[in-house]
Amino acid sequence: MELNSIHLASLLVTLTVVIGSSIYSSRSITSAAEYSLGGRASGVPLIAGCIAGTVVGGGATIGTAQLAYSLGLSAWWFTLGSGIAFIIMGLFYARPLRSSGLETIPQYLVLNYGQAAGPLVSIISSIGILFSAVASSLPAIQIIAAIFHIAHWPAALLLLVLVTAYVFLGGMKGSGISGLLKLGIVWITLFAAGGSALSALQNIPDLEIVFPDSRWFSLYGSGIGATISNLFSLIVGIICTQTYVQAIFSASDSRTASLGAFTAALVVIPVGLPSVAIAMFMHAAHPPVLPILVLPLYLLQYQPAWLGGIGLAGILLSLIGSIAGLALGIGTMVSKDLCSELLHIRTEKTVLWVNRFTILAVTFLAVLIAILNLKSQVLAWNYMSMALRGAGVFLPLSLAIFSPGKLTKNWAVASMLISTAAAISCVLFQLPLDPLYAGLMVSTAAILIGLLTSCRLPA
Numbered sequence: 001m002e003l004n005s006i007h008l009a010s011l012l013v014t015l016t017v018v019i020g021s022s023i024y025s026s027r028s029i030t031s032a033a034e035y036s037l038g039g040r041a042s043g044v045p046l047i048a049g050c051i052a053g054t055v056v057g058g059g060a061t062i063g064t065a066q067l068a069y070s071l072g073l074s075a076w077w078f079t080l081g082s083g084i085a086f087i088i089m090g091l092f093y094a095r096p097l098r099s100s101g102l103e104t105i106p107q108y109l110v111l112n113y114g115q116a117a118g119p120l121v122s123i124i125s126s127i128g129i130l131f132s133a134v135a136s137s138l139p140a141i142q143i144i145a146a147i148f149h150i151a152h153w154p155a156a157l158l159l160l161v162l163v164t165a166y167v168f169l170g171g172m173k174g175s176g177i178s179g180l181l182k183l184g185i186v187w188i189t190l191f192a193a194g195g196s197a198l199s200a201l202q203n204i205p206d207l208e209i210v211f212p213d214s215r216w217f218s219l220y221g222s223g224i225g226a227t228i229s230n231l232f233s234l235i236v237g238i239i240c241t242q243t244y245v246q247a248i249f250s251a252s253d254s255r256t257a258s259l260g261a262f263t264a265a266l267v268v269i270p271v272g273l274p275s276v277a278i279a280m281f282m283h284a285a286h287p288p289v290l291p292i293l294v295l296p297l298y299l300l301q302y303q304p305a306w307l308g309g310i311g312l313a314g315i316l317l318s319l320i321g322s323i324a325g326l327a328l329g330i331g332t333m334v335s336k337d338l339c340s341e342l343l344h345i346r347t348e349k350t351v352l353w354v355n356r357f358t359i360l361a362v363t364f365l366a367v368l369i370a371i372l373n374l375k376s377q378v379l380a381w382n383y384m385s386m387a388l389r390g391a392g393v394f395l396p397l398s399l400a401i402f403s404p405g406k407l408t409k410n411w412a413v414a415s416m417l418i419s420t421a422a423a424i425s426c427v428l429f430q431l432p433l434d435p436l437y438a439g440l441m442v443s444t445a446a447i448l449i450g451l452l453t454s455c456r457l458p459a
Helices: 005-028 032-040 044-055 059-071 073-099 105-113 117-148 152-167 171-202 224-239 242-249 254-285 291-302 305-340 348-372 378-391 394-402 409-428 435-456
Strands: none
Touching (some): 005 152, 005 171, 044 073, 044 171, 044 242, 059 073, 059 305, 073 242, 073 394, 105 117, 117 242, 117 291, 117 305, 224 378, 224 394, 242 305, 394 435
8 A cells, every 4th residue: 555645644644643632632531420421411413423433433434345345235234224223222222221320321220220230230331342443453454554564463553542632631522622533534435435436336247247147236135144243243242342331321311312423323324335336346446455454445435535544534533433433431330330339449649640541441342352363354343342242231121121020130240241152152162143142142041040930939
């Protein structure tokens, strides 16, 4: 990837403006609550910016293009499914969660299932969210290495610095503001590039020879079963993700929380389509290209230099912002649910810095895992992440929201523990069963036994 002076100038200016806005927003952060929730004063744009700015990362851009290069239109499901999940969240989950006045998912489950649920859910959710951060770290390292012609390890170190600058000081407010700027950049540049790619694709002679199989233009190109499984993983995983729920908790009121989720859905759903068009054009015009670099290569080779540089910065920011937002979710759970509740560390300044340094540690770990798995597929990490974080938490969380008090504490904790163990076992031992389905089946069985047992107990 060769960048000329205009590419580099527009790229560096864009990165500086967006990351600078996040750092500038940190000047008003004086407490842990302001850092993690923005003072519970977020409006619809800030909520949507934080949610969409986190989900539009490695999977929504580079990962979608990487998969579309091999499968075509069915790669759109990541952003389409994410949008569907946010609509469901806005319809059913946002209002009761925001009305609780809490800060984390574990706190909500502790309220319903006792203290034992808090640390368990924090650990389960953190593991799942970490894998999503890995999904954005993979392409970010590859792109940084290709842009600056450096080895992968220095590229990983530079990524760590950029993520730290993006969220370390500004927290939720910084993530939301920079998320809005980033989304504007991604939308404008991706749709401009996607439009030109679609036009070029339509003018390719013998298109039916280049794409002989109808699966290229089908939403079910990877198979109906796999598509439904991935969609379900996205819905379950997103609803159980601290980062997105944290944005809901930061809303000024319940109605704003719902509208923020709906707005995020409207922003996220179309984002995958230009990446698909670009990837399919590159498949036809440049068959030997490394799939993970399809999107940035198109921006550099087929767009005006100034737009290509801004677009490349937008992709990098989408990756950086996604890692930062996910790390913020883990940092909030560690500082609030483990340090404050479990270790009884409640000094505002200490909790704030525990949150910040947890973000740093999570980013370092995600980058390290990515470095050791550079040839893996981005969306594979995303879907695995959704399955692991949702398998043990989704049903107990939904039951706590819609039927509180029905499930006893012991059975709720048992359900979370054994269902997560079942999902992890499927991944570790490469069993021929989707980890999400395995976890949800075990969770359902444990919950049903718990409900039946509680019904038989004497009053």
